[in-house]
Amino acid sequence: MNALEERLTERRRDFHRNPELGFQENRTRLEVARELRAIGLEVHEGVGVVGVLRSGKGNRAIALRADMDALPIAETSVHDHVSETPGVMHACGHDGHMTMLLGAAARLAKNPDFDGTAVFLFQPNEEHGLGARAMIDEGVLERFPVDEVYAIHNLPGAPTGQVSSRTGIICNSETLFEIEVQGRGGHASMPQTGVDAITVASEIVLALQTIVARKLPPAAGTVVSVTEFVTDGQRNVLPGQAILKGDFRARSPEDRTAVKKFMRQISEGVAAAHGVTVSVSFAAEFIETINAQEPTDAVYRAAEAAGCETVRERPPMSFSEDFAQFSNAVPGCFLLMGNGETGAHGQPLHASDYDFNDELLPIGAEFWVQLVRDRLPFRKD
Numbered sequence: 001m002n003a004l005e006e007r008l009t010e011r012r013r014d015f016h017r018n019p020e021l022g023f024q025e026n027r028t029r030l031e032v033a034r035e036l037r038a039i040g041l042e043v044h045e046g047v048g049v050v051g052v053l054r055s056g057k058g059n060r061a062i063a064l065r066a067d068m069d070a071l072p073i074a075e076t077s078v079h080d081h082v083s084e085t086p087g088v089m090h091a092c093g094h095d096g097h098m099t100m101l102l103g104a105a106a107r108l109a110k111n112p113d114f115d116g117t118a119v120f121l122f123q124p125n126e127e128h129g130l131g132a133r134a135m136i137d138e139g140v141l142e143r144f145p146v147d148e149v150y151a152i153h154n155l156p157g158a159p160t161g162q163v164s165s166r167t168g169i170i171c172n173s174e175t176l177f178e179i180e181v182q183g184r185g186g187h188a189s190m191p192q193t194g195v196d197a198i199t200v201a202s203e204i205v206l207a208l209q210t211i212v213a214r215k216l217p218p219a220a221g222t223v224v225s226v227t228e229f230v231t232d233g234q235r236n237v238l239p240g241q242a243i244l245k246g247d248f249r250a251r252s253p254e255d256r257t258a259v260k261k262f263m264r265q266i267s268e269g270v271a272a273a274h275g276v277t278v279s280v281s282f283a284a285e286f287i288e289t290i291n292a293q294e295p296t297d298a299v300y301r302a303a304e305a306a307g308c309e310t311v312r313e314r315p316p317m318s319f320s321e322d323f324a325q326f327s328n329a330v331p332g333c334f335l336l337m338g339n340g341e342t343g344a345h346g347q348p349l350h351a352s353d354y355d356f357n358d359e360l361l362p363i364g365a366e367f368w369v370q371l372v373r374d375r376l377p378f379r380k381d
Contacts, residue, residue, distance in 0.1 A: 008103050008361040011035075013081035015095035016356070019070030019088045022125030023047075023134075028068045028098075032122045035102050039109040041120070047134045049122040050144060051105055055376075056115030062375045063119040063146040063330070064368055065323060066101040067094045067126035076352040077344060092349050093154040093339065096356035098122060100152065100364030107369050116376035119144045123322070129174070129285040132325035141329055148295045148375060149332035151323040152364060154356060156346050158338030161363040163303035164311035165335040167296045171289035172221060172249035173256055174320035175282050179204060179267050183276045185232070185240030194238055198231055200274045201242035205229070207266045211248075215262050222259060223249040223318055249318055251288060286320035292331035299333045302371040308337075308363065319349075337364060 020028050029049050036043045036051040044050040048068070075082050075089035083089040105120050121140070125131035158164070181201045186194025205226050216222050226246040233239030248263075250256045264280050271278035303310045314336070323334050337360060339345050344355035 004103070005358070005362050008099050008365065009358045011102065012095050012099040012356065012358060012361060015098060016081050016090050017084050019083050019085055019090045019095070020068075021072060021088060022069040022128050022131065025068045025124050029122070029124075032068070032098060032102070036105060036120070039106045041105060041109060044143075046138050046140070048124050048131065048140070050140060051120035051122075052144060053105065053109055053112065053118045053120070055112035056378060058116035058376060060376055061117035061119060061144070061146040062372065063121050063144070063149040063326070064101055064104070064371075065121040065123055065149060065151040065326060066097040067123050067131070067322070068098055069094060069125050069127055069131070071127060071350060073350065073352050077355055079344070079355060089352070090356070091351060091354050092127070093356040094126065096154055096360060096364070097152060099361055101368060103361060103365030104368030104372070107365060108372060114372050114376040115378040118372050118376065119146055126322040129320070129322045132322045136325060136329060146330055149326045149330045150295065150299070150371060151326070151332070151334050152337050152367070153321065153334065154339040154360060155336040156339045156348060156354065157341055158336065159309060160338050160340045160345070160357055160359055162309045162311060162338035163299065163335055163367065164314040165291060165296055165299050165333060166313045166316065167291050167293050169251045169288055169316045170291050170334050171317050171319060171321040171324065172223070172251055173284070173288045173324075174247050174249055174286040175256060175260070175284050176247050177245070177263060178281050179244040179263075180279045181242045181271060181276060182278070183240050183242070183274070186238045188236040188238055191238055194240065195274055195276050197239045197242035197276070198233065200270060200276055201229065201231075201244055203270045204267050205244065207270060208263060211259055211262045211266070216255065216258065220255055221249075221251040221316060221318065222255055224259065247285070249320060251316060253288070256284075286322060287324045287328060289321045289324035289334050290327055291333045292327070295331055295333035298371065298374050299335050302367055302374050305374070306363070306367045306370045308367060337367070
């Protein structure tokens with residue numbers, strides 16, 4: 001391990017030992033700001049942290065984003081840098097994302113061989129889809145206007161350092177839903193005297209699966225998941241109320257609208273068949289993440305220049321990403337970088353024994369440096 005790898009590994013593992021949940025990244029923000037100042041960047045602190053590095057006389061600017069928050073998951077790993085915060089861990093690799101970006105900022109500050117402005121965005125609360133919007137609402141894009149914006153997410157199960165992306169939709173939207181069934185409770189020995197809310201809600205759960213299987217094209221990429229089933233029943237009491245909660249993912253605003261319509265039709269139809277009432281509500285958490293053509297092409301070039309295996313036009317990811325708010329406001333590209341195929345590095349994101357691959361740290365930092373050079377080159381004339 002060379003000096004750079006050792007320094008980045010130490011930094012990443014410190015972040016891992018000290019995870020913080022969304023909008024609670026107090027220590028993390030202080031550490032990020034301290035490191036950015038130490039390498040000579042102009043630093044601005046708000047809901048997130050912004051580092052600004054200017055070089056040459058160019059007017060172009062690009063932004064590079066890393067997310068800072070951890071997850072409410074109890075870590076079950078056995079390595080020597082496990083979380084020291086009970087019930088909280090970096091199970092999505094945001095510790096690595098921050099470290100790669102800090103490494104790139106340090107390299108560029110030491111050798112600013114680009115012409116323009118590089119803006120380093122360290123965003124809070126990505127996991128709940130609130131941090132990017134909070135930074136935008138605070139005015140980050142007005143205060144630090146940029147021409148393009150980029151973000152990396154590690155991808156367990158893919159070869160270490162492999163870069164993949166695509167033009168157009170790269171990550172699904174996420175919409176939360178809640179379906180409340182109002183039946184009529186009764187005695188468990190005499191179900192015919194009431195309307196068992198569990199039975200009605202169970203029919204709705206099964207019927208919702210026909211949205212993906214029969215109401216949308218097979219390649220639509222929609223996912224509908226019921227994740228909670230709550231009733232007011234007891235050991236010998238049939239429930240009069242049942243609440244279903246969950247989320248659905250979609251790859252276009254049109255599909256989002258269609259899924260909402262079908263969910264209402266199905267829920268109201270099943271409820272009507274049983275003579276009970278139902279209410280359906282939705283909350284959009286994440287919009288679709290869309291990659292623009294030119295920034296995506298730039299990602300491919302930078303990846304190849306950095307020596308990374310590159311996969312173009314990969315299939316879209318079914319998960320959602322708060323970066324969508326940035327790329328909705330400014331042309332951008334969200335890319336995946338392989339985290340490794342075995343052990344903790346190959347475990348799924350959000351698994352309690354997942355860990356970011358430290359071998360990826362210098363690779364990611366080098367990619368960021370190459371991207372800045374590509375998008376902010378010195379003019380030859």
